Amino acid sequence: MLALLILIAPPATLISVWFNTLLPGLALVALYAGLSLKLSRRMHRALLVPFTVLTFMAYTTYPLLLLAVAVACNQRRSLSDLIGLLALFTASFVLAVLCVYTLNLSAHGVFGVPVAEWRNATPATDMASLVANLPLVAQSFSDFMFRSSFDFTPTVYFHLGFLVLGTLVLARHAPCEALYLHAGLVTGLTLIVVQNLKMGLIVPPRAFLFAWVLYAVLIARAAQILTAHSGFAGRMARNAVLLIIGSYMLQTAKQYYSYRDWQAYTRDLGETVQTIDAPMAISGDIRTLPTARKAFIQDNRALSFRLRQLTGKLIPLCDSGQSQCCLESPKGSAAGTDCPTILRAVTQNGTTRIIFD
Secondary structure, three states: OHHHHHHOOHHHHHHOOOOHHHHHHHHHHHHHHHHOOOOOHHHHHHOHHHHHHHHHHHOOOHHHHHHHHHHHHOOOOOHHHHHHHHHHHHHHHHHHHHHHHHHHHHHHOOOOOOOOHHHOOOOOOOHHHHHHOHHHHHHHHHHHHHHHOOOOHHHHHHHHHHHHHHHHHHHHHOHHHHHHHHHHHHHHHHHHHHHHHHHOOOOOHHHHHHHHHHHHHHHHHHHHHHHHHOHHHHHHHHHHHHHHHHHHHHHHHHHHHOOHHHHHHHHHHHHHHHOOOOOEEEEOOHHHOHHHHHOOOOOOHHHHHHHHHHHOOOOOEHHHOOOOOOOOOOOOOHHHOOOOEEEEEEEEOOEEEEEEO
16 A cells, blocks of 8 residues: 555656656665665665765755655664754755855856746845745645645645644654655645745645655555554555555556647657758747647746657757747748748637748
8 A cells, every 4th residue: 555655646746757867866775775675774864975975966855755764664763863863964065065065166156056037036134035035935834735725725634634634643653654755744734834944935746755654654654554553444554554555556658648639749759850851940838839838838948858859859949049930931932031930829719830931
């Protein structure tokens, strides 16, 4: 059940459509988890430092998955051990940040990670600006809860209630384990809040994967404990977990299906592009295409990237400064003979389509 709960994690679904540069990071997380079964506790803890640095370079919240592994697999739990684990992780995380900042300084002359303009960040410089960023914390958490519930409000309250009940079960039967899991959860959420307030931006739901993993461990353990202590309560808890798994498998399949039309449309477009030997460029707002809206395309460069993936041809955007589109000249006229073929997004009668100029 735990494996299936993690498999259908909504944050993982959201991030899985990215380019596969994230896979090496998850491979490191999987390796660290596997080593917990083979290595001594001391050696496994020591490896937390290099693994944190490496996974941070893949994705900033991947180290929190390492922390989730560390708090879940530990069998000899105590308050002093937990404090030591959190201190080691915090130091490792700081080291990871410094390593990335130093790499950026050596390669790009910037000590830090510049935030993309489209994220509309409002970095805090004093207490007033820090307080002004507080709504971003609520927005980030709200986005995570609703996207993890597929925008169905009753499911949000279902998960919150299940989290509370699972916590109460562990607090009664395995209080130290409950403390470890919640310590890992609080540590990760604290880092999210710090980023909200300091950087002044909304943290996307996909960054909360660690929170779902710890939630999955908590409710799976609660169901396991209830099964051992109470037949009826155990069956109800197990059925609730299976309900989450079954419904989310259907939702995940539906989510992936939403990209099919975009894939089919761009494949057909790619076949046409292959028949054109002349230079080409892309014009218009590609995001207004029905298939693009359905697939949640966020940038016009998506079509350029997709066609390059399908055809091997790099087709620049007209507004990128990489091509002269000559849209003011009719195709075939004397003024436009040197202009490239244009793939233009045109809206007619409320429908957007690609045409060739």
